[in-house]
Amino acid sequence: MILPVTLYGDPVLRKVTPDIDKDYPNLDALIENMFETMYHAEGVGLAAPQVGLNIRLFVADATVLADEDPQLKDFKKAVINPQIIERNDELESMEEGCLSIPGIREDVSRPTKIRIQYYDENWNFHDETYDGFAARVIQHEYDHLDGKMFVDHCSMLRKRFLKGKLTNIAKGKIRVPYQVRPPRK
Numbered sequence: 001m002i003l004p005v006t007l008y009g010d011p012v013l014r015k016v017t018p019d020i021d022k023d024y025p026n027l028d029a030l031i032e033n034m035f036e037t038m039y040h041a042e043g044v045g046l047a048a049p050q051v052g053l054n055i056r057l058f059v060a061d062a063t064v065l066a067d068e069d070p071q072l073k074d075f076k077k078a079v080i081n082p083q084i085i086e087r088n089d090e091l092e093s094m095e096e097g098c099l100s101i102p103g104i105r106e107d108v109s110r111p112t113k114i115r116i117q118y119y120d121e122n123w124n125f126h127d128e129t130y131d132g133f134a135a136r137v138i139q140h141e142y143d144h145l146d147g148k149m150f151v152d153h154c155s156m157l158r159k160r161f162l163k164g165k166l167t168n169i170a171k172g173k174i175r176v177p178y179q180v181r182p183p184r185k
Helices: 027-040 132-145 156-170
Strands: 045-047 057-061 076-087 091-098 101-111 113-119 125-131
Touching (some): 027 045, 027 057, 076 132
């Protein structure tokens, strides 16, 4: 089932998410629906707050980019209760976008390498290191779980330039080819 994507301005996108446990209701169906929603919207990642849920979960699938970056060949995962425990000091700037902030893309500087611990959909524990685009996708989605969005990484000047567009998104004045839910106040 395709879920509506929550738009910028909704308070759920600004909350720090709590961990969940194995008994979270219908978790398998939720993960499946999040993947379906992400594919329908042509994204490579989707966090639970983006579908209106204040829980520590995201899905990612960058395998579509494996021709350009062979490291992404098997980069499809559900990530539950993640904690980034290391980030390197080397930063790289790259353009990012977000399904909750349609029509806006900005350069964001992020660490090039991270170490993350999390559980997968089968509750297997993982302690993994990622670099390059995979590290960027994880950090972008992880930010959602901490109530942050990619525009928060922009300079104050850039944020001023974006203010009108962000206000329109927050008012639901946006057209996109996927289902969205206007912000709740």
